[in-house]
Amino acid sequence: MNSLTTTENQALARAVLELDVNNHAGVMSHVVGLFSRRAYNVEAILVMPVGSGAMSRIWLLVNEDERLEQMVKQVEKLEDVLAVRRHGAEHEVFVRLEEFFV
Amino acid sequence: MSTQRPETITGAQILVRLLERQGVRTVAGIPGGAILPVYDALSKSTIHHVLARHEQGGGFMAQGMARATGVPAVCMASSGPGATNLLTAIADAKLDSIPLVAITGQVPKPMIGTDAFQEVDTYGLSIPITKHNFLVGSADELLAVIPRAFRIAASGRPGPVLVDIPKDVQNQLVEVSEWPAPGVADQIAAPDADLIASAAAMINSASRPILYLGGGVVHSGAAEAAVALAEKAGLPTVMTLMALGAMPVDHALSLGMLGMHGARCTNLALDECDLLVAVGARFDDRATGKVAGFCPQAKIIHIDIDPSELDKIKTAHVGIAGDVRTVLELLQPAIASPQRQPWLERVAHLKTEHPLRMPGIDDPRTPYGLIRAVASCLDDEATITTDVGQHQMWVAQAYPLRRPRQWLTSGGLGTMGFGMPAAIGAALAEPQRTVVCFSGDGSILMNVQELVTAAEENVNVKIVLMNNSSLGLVFQQQTLFYGERIYASKFKGMPDFIRVAEGFGVPAIDLDKESDPLAALSAALSSRGPMLIHASIAMHEQVLPMVPPGAANKEMIGG
Secondary structure, three states, X not given: OOOOOHHHHHHOOEEEEEEEEEOOOXXXXXXXXXXXXXXXXXXXXXXXXXXXXXXXXXXXXXXXXOOHHHHHHHHHHOOOEEEEEEEEOOOHHHHOOHHHHO | OEEEEEEEEEHHHHHHHHHHHHOOOEEEEOOOHHHHHHHHHHOOOOOEEEEOOOHHXXXXXXXXXXXXXXXXXXXXXXXXXXXXXXXXXXXXXXXXXOXXXXXXXXXXXXXXXXXXXXXXXXXXXXXXXXXXXXEXXXXXXXXXXXXXXXXXXXXXXXXXXXXXXXXXXXXXXXXXXXXXXXXOOOOOOOOOHHHHHHHHHHHHHOOOEEEEEOXXXXXXXXXXXXXXXXXHHOOOEEEOHHHOOOOOOOOOOEEEEOOOXXXXXHHHHHHXXXXXXXXXXXXXXXXXXXXXXXXXXXXXXXXXXXXXXXXXXXXXXXXXXXXXXXXXXXXXXXXXXXXXXXXXXXXXXHHHHOOOOOOOOOOOOOHHHHHHHHHHOOOOOOEEEEOOOHHHHHHXXXXXXXXXXXXXXXXXXXXXXXXXXXXXXXXXXXXXXXXXXXXXXXXXXXXXXXXXXXXXXXXXXXXXXXXXXXXXXXXXXXXXXXXXXXXXXXXXXXXXXXXXXXXXXXXXXXXXXXXXXXXXXXXXXXXXXXXXXXXXXXXXXXXXXXXXXXXXXXOOEOO
């Protein structure tokens, strides 16, 4: 997190990205690297295997700025990313986790 | 999958067999401890291994093969420094969308993460500079990974793929009963018909349209379709550095290269256009100059195989994701051969008033004159490579490029040291051609060790070394934009390049010492085998016109 105050942070528009990915050791690096090398902060991240474990789901909470469209297109290009879905900040996946971060 | 009698073989043997099945005839690389099992298997193969003298040289040789043919090419290196030395060539392939499969040895799996001898995180290092990469966990996996690597490298927008193989995986014995089909490029989804109709309507109704061709036109084999569209629709056509050759420069509709070192008429025509049809181009900053000032009056049609290129730099009014050749071929029947006389006359006027000025074009002791003299000795079958710097821009401006894949240059990454090994690769892939590498005294030294590879392989590569005793483009920028404070760009020591070449086993001539340089050049270029042709040029010569970095394209200096 950066040095913004909580109020300032809440004022920023947020988006939640939901990625279906192949489950192997390099996938997180591929996804997170796309954001980090553009200095695009990922505010929150959550990953768990789904189904048989051959696939995982990655949830990302990101700031919604003018670069997000391009970011999503870049994520979609990754070989191990099977699908990307975009949700609004109201999505409750991270909200329900908040109790573990108090 | 093809079923055969099961055999028990090593991972290394599987790799080599898969490369053979893929149709790979030549690989370039350097062995080392962590890739020795692969080299042992390679020694029993019909694949020709070219022993580079630096892994970066090997990487650029593979690039030369891939750029000349469009087919994925292979380079190899060992772990650690072998792999890190390859990285520049891989990054270069990424930025220019060149299909490359890089195979690296890695320390045995149990030693990964122990800071073992020559261990480096090749997988991690290569993530941002590859289209995709693999760390292979078992010999079995190779059966899926290798065809997939070739498929990814060749599919859609091409690019480099790295396969890192731990030494124990190379040695692992497994039973193979079925062999996978070679990896080939995926089918590309058909473009949206409504968007094509909209694009055609925009082209038909435009008053001052320009066609803007990028490297994607070459990659897609769309040069013929692009020229046909330009002719039917009456579109003056500009090309990026990467697209040179897509439309012959002497075609009536060609405005040559746009951007930082484009002709005045080219950038001025773009400034006036009301429709820009971008095809396989990515609005690179060297092409657009200050983006806000690029084609300020124009609507934009953007056609690209990579959806992430659409709206990346400039928002398109119509963006079409698809194979550019397919899109161009679908567009053409919908074009109504509109009347463009006023615009074509205006462009002709700009060409007459503001042509590319090439002082000294008739004197082979000047940059432009030397380039034209080389061209006059060759036909369109010759392949031209360059290094990076002033010589590269002069050749881009002055060489009469007329054939797609005739022109191999490091565009996006701008890597000095690219030219000579890329020329070696091009000559290995297409030995019937003469391959000319234009280089400079700065660039040549960055992979000079590959002269011995050129001699060893006896490739038909002619290196035209334009020697201005300086890092010319740095010298030029310091002259123009840093108050003539020339620093670290003039070479004090200068190698005797004739003796350097001869020392590596490459014959050399010095045009400075020839009383008839044209005759000497002609004789040199018509000989077979490698040769270095040295020619001094004046240090003060500049590449003009020039758009100052950060300025709009119409704000050109000189020319």
